[in-house]
Amino acid sequence: AIMDYFENAELWEAYGSTEGGLVTLLRPEDQFKKLGSIGKEIFGTDRIKILDENRNEVPDGEVGELFYRTPMLFKEYLKEPEKTKEAFFGEWSSAGDMVRRDEDGYYVLVDRKANMIITGGENVYPSEVESVVGAHEAVKDIAVIGVPDEKWGEAVKAVVVLHEGYEPSKELEKEILEWTKGKLAGYKRPKSIDFIKDEEMPRTPTGKILHRVLRERYGKWSEAQ
Incomplete structure (x- = not known):
């Protein structure tokens, strides 16, 4: 859309x-060849690592946490030694983003990373679920979070704002949940949907949804957004 304009x-x-x-x-020459990509390393070829939770490098195609050592890397958070330790x-150092690298x-x-849901030992990334559920015609906006679950540890919940003309109902919830079949693996599909008003969706001043506020609201709190 930007390129068209x-x-x-x-x-x-x-x-x-x-x-x-x-x-x-x-x-510019890669914009249409690599849609959805954030590009290649900007400084050399040894400034980035993608690591798993045990700090081992993951192969191309697998998701891990992005670590980097750029020329502009900061030294520490002022008077926050624990936060500094976690970042290095x-x-x-890591800003807490999960990425994957393709074969090119x-x-x-x-x-x-803070938004990742662990359900039954499987990792679920909300953005993937949000992309699928958000494509339903009734859904105006969506945030996916993990909520406490006795059996699975966390269950996937979708918090949805509906377009005008649609009313919250058990029937609509069932329709949207059924609609995700075949589009997401079973463990990634939401177990429940809560419908809220647009003004009830917590956001930053720039419009970014605050997942941490929703996690707090539904029973799990995190300092990260």
């Missing part, structure tokens, strides 16, 4: 953080 412009997309500066770059693994060396941002 600015027909004579070049689009450069960069991924980075305040703590680490620029990390990856998607160049040796000389490598391009990175794809999957989700925030």
Whole structure:
């Protein structure tokens, strides 16, 4: 859509953080070849690692936490030693993002680590579920969170804002849940849906949904967004 609007412009997309500066770059010639990618390493070829929970590197195609060691890497959070410790693994630092790398060396941002749901020992990334459920014609906006569950540890819950003309009901909840069959693995499909009003969806001033507020509301709290 951006490229259609600015027909004579070049689009450069960069991924980075305040703590680490620029990390990856998607160049204009790759915009349509690598849709959804955040590009390749911007500094050399040894500035990024994708690590699992045991801090082992994961192979291409698998999801892990993005760690980097850029020239602009910060030293520490002021007077927050524990937060600093959590952000570093040796000389490598992480902003808490989960990614995967394809066979051509391009990175794809999957989700925030703090948003990851662990249900029955399986990892579920809310962004994937949100993309599927959000495509239903009744859904205007959606956030997916994990809620406490005695059997599975966490259960996948969708919090949905409906388009005008649709009313919350058990029938609509069942319809949306059924609609996800065949589009998501069974363990990724929401176990329940809560319908809320648009103004009840917690957001930052820029419109980003605050998953942590929803987790607190439904029984699980986290400091990360």
